[in-house]
Amino acid sequence: MVDRLTSDTTVSLLINNAGFSLLKPLTETPDDVLKNMIAVNVTALTALSKAALVRFKNKGSGTLVNVGSGAGFSPYPGIPVYGATKAYVYLFTQALQSEAEGTGVRVQLVLPGAVVSEGWDVAGGADLEPLPPSIVMSTEDCVDAALAGLDQHELVTAPSLEDEALLQNYQSVASHVLQMMFNQKAASRYSI
Numbered sequence: 361m362v363d364r365l366t367s368d369t370t371v372s373l374l375i376n377n378a379g380f381s382l383l384k385p386l387t388e389t390p391d392d393v394l395k396n397m398i399a400v401n402v403t404a405l406t407a408l409s410k411a412a413l414v415r416f417k418n419k420g421s422g423t424l425v426n427v428g429s430g431a432g433f434s435p436y437p438g439i440p441v442y443g444a445t446k447a448y449v450y451l452f453t454q455a456l457q458s459e460a461e462g463t464g465v466r467v468q469l470v471l472p473g474a475v476v477s478e479g480w481d482v483a484g485g486a487d488l489e490p491l492p493p494s495i496v497m498s499t500e501d502c503v504d505a506a507l508a509g510l511d512q513h514e515l516v517t518a519p520s521l522e523d524e525a526l527l528q529n530y531q532s533v534a535s536h537v538l539q540m541m542f543n544q545k546a547a548s549r550y551s552i
């Protein structure tokens with residue numbers, strides 16, 4: 361895929377959608393599954409994003425879409441590694457948005473909530489039935505909303521998040537926390 365992206369000048373859009381989860385505590389997750397999950401959700405997404413960005417920046421156009429997850433915002437029971445891989449997608453893709461600024465290249469971060477898909481079977485044990493229908497989006501609605509977000513030139517599209525101010529506030533608090541951590545002195549509560 362990296363070779364194809366590097367050599368094929370006709371590619372103008374890359375959607376990093378591949379990803380999977382497993383509903384198990386870390387201590388019960390087989391080593392090969394851990395390795396594969398990080399390989400698909402993080403390593404491949406990173407390598408493909410780089411190849412696409414290099415190509416698109418040379419052309420001065422192109423669109424990269426990375427699919428993260430609501431699970432990347434806060435630890436969710438039973439998916440310790442999956443949630444962390446999606447937190448990676450969240451930070452990494454926003455960093456790429458800064459890199460792409462002013463280049464003609466677009467980078468969209470899509471953050472689905474719970475969506476009907478075969479991914480729930482792959483995760484094992486996470487049947488959709490116990491979840492109230494009111495919190496699970498159809499695949500079609502999720503994709504349509506993600507594409508509408510792309511049409512609206514959104515940087516971050518959260519298809520099922522009604523109150524977009526929540527996301528804006530989250531981003532602004534996260535950025536403030538980072539800035540406040542740059543401090544020569546230890547915090548007074550440590551009495552150093």
Ligand SMILES: NC(=O)c1ccc[n+]([C@@H]2O[C@H](COP(=O)([O-])OP(=O)(O)OC[C@H]3O[C@@H](n4cnc5c(N)ncnc54)[C@H](OP(=O)(O)O)[C@@H]3O)[C@@H](O)[C@H]2O)c1
Nearest residue numbers: 377378379380400427428429430472473474475477478479
């Ligand atoms: N469903 C949700 O509730 C939900 C919520 C938030 C985010 N997401 C994210 O949405 C994306 C799509 O997931 P989905 O729920 O639609 O699950 P899905 O139906 O199982 O789709 C996952 C896709 O990833 C591909 N894939 C998995 N391992 C791969 C590998 N080693 N190499 C290449 N392709 C691989 C699968 O290809 P094959 O079919 O060929 O195996 C499949 O096309 C994922 O990134 C997921 O984390 C899903």
